Amino acid sequence: MSRLKLFSLDAGADFAGRVAAALGEPLAAHEERDFVDGEHKLRPLDDVEGADVYLVQSLYGDEHSSVDDKLVRLLFFVGAxxxxGAARVTAVAPYLCYGRKDRRTKLHDPLSSRYLASLFECLGTDAVLTLDAHNQSAFENAFRCRTLHLPAQPLFVEFAAEQLAGDGNPIVVASPDVGGVKRAEAFRRALGRRLERDIGRAFVEKYRSGEKLSGGTLIGEVKGASVLIVDDLIAGGGTVCRAAAAIAGGGAARILALASHGQFCGDALADLDRLPLEAIAITNSLPQVREGKSLRVVDCAPLIAEAIRRLHDDGPATQLSVV
Known part of the structure; x- marks a missing residue:
């Protein structure tokens, strides 16, 4: 492949800078200009004709711009x-928006993840790379262009191994709901191999109706155990809060929560800090603007950089998606 060019939107420059440092490539120059009526334009200032281009930007809403604004900017930049003349453009979205609605559960439900894929494809995106999509199969099936799904599991296995060094308690991996049992089970097996010891399993029942959560029954034995709650996303924090409360009620000695993406909407982080959580570990796929007493950030930039390096060198990249 021809020369590599790494771009970022202004909103993702800090994280993209970490990726660039790990990759050993500079961030390419671009212009991002806002007009008084709210419209904007983006264009590359570096020559990209014939280049292999990677555009790094997580897609999320914050106090400065909505998720839709970031999405439109990214799509328009792909088009530009x-x-x-870019030979290949890969959208690198460590956190990819609109992943929750990937199947119909009610009459006339939208399939937002499929519509998102259509937007990327119609602008000519050649590949999409993300970290821990809400549903990996739905993510891969929604796109007709190439996709690369990176699991954060290896990062969290090493984090957990450090936290559990010298821990003589039984260890249990718990899913905060039934839907995450498969994810938690994969993590449990990987952690067992890393620590060379048996790891227990548990989950907490959860029911959702609109924005209301119910349930909370703990299935599994956690008394006296060090428990790791494994999830893909903490948004409002309700799911993890209910799970942590149930596990604490079950007599756990230590509780740690691990989630790939930390949105922490509203008072979520403050609510979590009031729980008996020794640590809340998330990656830096999303910028963390609030501090939490138990918050730990695991750097995923080197993993993203390695994926970009392998894609540029024409492989082997798909091995990174296997855990």
């Missing part, structure tokens, strides 16, 4: 890069 293709028009400028």
């Amino acid at each position: 890069l293709k028009d400028a």
Whole structure:
């Protein structure tokens, strides 16, 4: 493949800078200009004709711009890069928006993840790379262009191994709901191999109706155990709060929560800090603007950089998606 070019939107420059440092490549220059009526334009300032381009930007809403604004900017920049002659454009979205609605559970439900894929494809995106999509199968099936799904599991296995060094308690991996049992089970097996010891399993029942959560029955033995709650996303924090409360009620000695993406909407982080959680570990796929007494950030930039390096060198990249 021809020369590599790494771009970022202004909103993702800090994280993209970490990726660039790990990759050993500079961030390419671009212009991002806002107009008084709220419209904007983006264009590459570096020459990209014939280049292999990677555009790094997580897609999330914050106090400065909505998730839709970031999405439109990213899509328009992909179009500008293709028009400028880029040979290949890969959208690198460590956190990819609209992943929750990937199947119909009610009459006339939308399939937002499929519509998102169509938007990327119609602008000519050649590949999409993300970290721990809400549903890996739905993510991969929604796109017709190439996808690369990176699990954060290896990062969290090492984090957990450090936290549990010298721990003589039984260890249990828990899912905060039935839907995450498969994810938690994969993590449990990986952690067992890393620590060379048996790891227990548990889950907490959860029912959702609109924005209301119910349930909370703990299934599994956690008394006297060090328990790791494994999830993909903490948004409002309700799911993890209910799970942590149930596990604490079950007599756990230590409780740690691990989630790939930390949105922490509203008072979520403050609510979690009031729980008996020794640590809340998340990756830096999303910027963390609030501090929490138990918050731990695991750097995923080197993993993203390695994926970009392998894609540029034409493999082996797909091995990174296997855990």
